[in-house]
Amino acid sequence: xxxxxxARGLRKSFGSFEAVRGIDLIVPAGQVLGFLGPNGxxxxxxxxxxTGFLEPTAGTVTxxxxxxADEPIAAKRTFGYLPEGAPxxxxxxxxxxxxxxxxxxxxxxxxxxxxxxxxxxxxxxEPYRRQxxxxxxxxxKRRTGLAQAILHDPPILVLDEPTDGLDPNQKHEVRELIRRxxxxxxxxxxxxxxxxxxxxCTRAVIINEGRVVFDGTPKALDAKAAxxxxxxxxxxxFRMLTTSDIGGAPRTKAASR
Amino acid sequence: xxxxxxxxxxxxxxxAAYFTSPLAGIFLVIYLFMSAVLTFQMxxxxxxxxxxxxxxxxxxxxxxxxxxxxxxxxxxxxxxxxGTIELLLTLPFSVRDLVLGKFLAAWAFACVALxxxxxxxxxxxxxxxxxxxxxxxxxxxxALMAGTFLAIGAFLSAFTKNQVIAFVLSGVACFxxxxxxxxxxxxxxxxxxxxxAVEAIAAMxxxxxxxxxxxxxxxGRDVLYFVSVSAAFLFLNGIVVEWKKAE
Ligand SMILES: Nc1ncnc2c1ncn2[C@@H]1O[C@H](COP(=O)(O)OP(=O)(O)OP(=O)(O)O)[C@@H](O)[C@H]1O
Ligand SMILES: [Mg+2]
Numbered sequence: 001x002x003x004x005x006x007a008r009g010l011r012k013s014f015g016s017f018e019a020v021r022g023i024d025l026i027v028p029a030g031q032v033l034g035f036l037g038p039n040g041x042x043x044x045x046x047x048x049x050x051t052g053f054l055e056p057t058a059g060t061v062t063x064x065x066x067x068x069a070d071e072p073i074a075a076k077r078t079f080g081y082l083p084e085g086a087p088x089x090x091x092x093x094x095x096x097x098x099x100x101x102x103x104x105x106x107x108x109x110x111x112x113x114x115x116x117x118x119x120x121x122x123x124x125x126e127p128y129r130r131q132x133x134x135x136x137x138x139x140x141k142r143r144t145g146l147a148q149a150i151l152h153d154p155p156i157l158v159l160d161e162p163t164d165g166l167d168p169n170q171k172h173e174v175r176e177l178i179r180r181x182x183x184x185x186x187x188x189x190x191x192x193x194x195x196x197x198x199x200x201c202t203r204a205v206i207i208n209e210g211r212v213v214f215d216g217t218p219k220a221l222d223a224k225a226a227x228x229x230x231x232x233x234x235x236x237x238f239r240m241l242t243t244s245d246i247g248g249a250p251r252t253k254a255a256s257r
Numbered sequence: 258x259x260x261x262x263x264x265x266x267x268x269x270x271x272x273a274a275y276f277t278s279p280l281a282g283i284f285l286v287i288y289l290f291m292s293a294v295l296t297f298q299m300x301x302x303x304x305x306x307x308x309x310x311x312x313x314x315x316x317x318x319x320x321x322x323x324x325x326x327x328x329x330x331x332x333x334x335x336x337x338x339x340g341t342i343e344l345l346l347t348l349p350f351s352v353r354d355l356v357l358g359k360f361l362a363a364w365a366f367a368c369v370a371l372x373x374x375x376x377x378x379x380x381x382x383x384x385x386x387x388x389x390x391x392x393x394x395x396x397x398x399x400a401l402m403a404g405t406f407l408a409i410g411a412f413l414s415a416f417t418k419n420q421v422i423a424f425v426l427s428g429v430a431c432f433x434x435x436x437x438x439x440x441x442x443x444x445x446x447x448x449x450x451x452x453x454a455v456e457a458i459a460a461m462x463x464x465x466x467x468x469x470x471x472x473x474x475x476x477g478r479d480v481l482y483f484v485s486v487s488a489a490f491l492f493l494n495g496i497v498v499e500w501k502k503a504e
Binding site: 073084101 | 263266269270278344349502
């Protein structure tokens with residue numbers, strides 16, 4: 001299968017501190033990779049190197065066949081990126097902000113408008129489209145960041161904690177969206193929630209102190225983690241009580257045990 | 258999308274950003290008010306009994322000293338504070354696109370402010386018969402000087418996340434670039450520096466070139482000075498953005 005993300009031997013030092021110490025990531029289309037690890041493990045630093053925000057101290061990144069270091073602009077067209085904390089222009093309205101991103105992606109006029117509309121629709125931002133980003137709640141700000149990342153339907157998605165700060169309903173919806181998008185794309189997402197990896201990812205990579213310590217299927221991870229991870233029954237109950245579309249029964253640990 | 262289109266995208270965003278805060282309005286009011294007051298009161302536009310805009314141009318460097326840093330301070334500091342710099346640098350833009358787009362937006366705003374002083378020109382034209390060529394060169398000089406100060410301010414804004422620090426640094430830097438042309442200072446150093454060194458220092462000063470243009474002579478060397486100092490600081494701006502972006 002086609003390698004959409006190919007990162008080899010990534011290292012990053014900040015002064016004398018080495019945050020990332022040799023990470024290889026090959027992600028083909030159709031794979032949703034869950035990136036796990038304790039705070040400060042180097043997840044965000046790695047994603048920043050994948051997206052060209054940080055230059056690696058060593059190693060190479062190739063995106064959809066394009067070497068990032070040599071052709072940064074072409075390579076940056078291949079992905080959508082949600083940076084940590086979902087930064088966005090607070091002085092713009094949601095649709096203005098998305099329109100700016102659409103222009104940055106090369107869409108103008110009716111093309112830009114339909115891209116923005118579609119993104120707003122996919123993230124259920126319609127009631128907020130005329131609201132200033134600064135006045136959005138944390139969850140809606142994160143959704144705006146996601147809307148920006150998927151706007152141009154890129155083959156690659158890099159999402160740094162996409163569900164952080166979302167309520168259980170929103171988490172569920174965003175996971176469904178990511179799972180759908182992941183069908184024909186390469187997705188890398190970081191998270192602190194093991195259940196999320198089970199729910200949406202086809203591959204789990206755990207890093208610690210800048211090194212990969214686990215790389216396998218969520219099932220294998222589950223088997224490994226079973227001993228010390230408590231099931232998320234509460235999440236499930238909350239969703240059942242507060243959403244109507246429970247039909248697509250979420251795969252929780254409660255169900256699998 | 259080619260580079261001019263990308264620069265235009267940044268330009269639109271940055272130019273519009275001036276109008277989403279009260280900053281633009283405050284800037285324009287203070288600038289126009291001070292221009293008029295200083296020109297008529299301190300410069301004695303009437304008393305001099307001469308129809309020209311000399312007093313207006315004479316106060317431009319001093320107004321710029323306070324007002325230009327107010328325009329440039331947010332250019333990078335704000336993006337670094339809010340983290341949108343990460344977004345900008347991972348969208349398909351080059352650092353050069355960002356540097357030019359931001360600079361041109363700030364410069365366009367400064368030029369709009371300058372254009373809004375046209376009633377002064379109309380006033381002197383109505384009072385007497387000024388040399389319009391001299392006035393036009395004065396306006397060109399003012400625009401070039403504002404551009405140079407903005408390039409310096411943008412460069413310094415990239416060093417910090419704090420707009421107030423960016424404002425103060427820019428004000429001080431622009432002031433230094435002015436005072437090195439003061440006759441007083443030049444007289445002082447001429448005691449112990451060779452003549453060529455003193456002339457070199459004077460040639461580095463914004464004031465020297467601005468005043469030479471203010472007399473109405475469009476000299477290529479003066480224009481070259483403003484353009485090359487601006488270009489040098491924009492170039493350095495790009496380097497600092499790369500260097501400081503992740504901090
Ligand atoms: N610009 C920087 N300068 C110095 N150190 C940095 C910088 N950016 C990150 N670090 C350090 O690198 C390490 C990895 O940080 P990173 O943000 O990648 O962690 P993370 O895995 O994303 O953590 P979290 O789960 O908290 O988001 C941390 O120790 C952090 O302090
Ligand atoms: Mg992180």
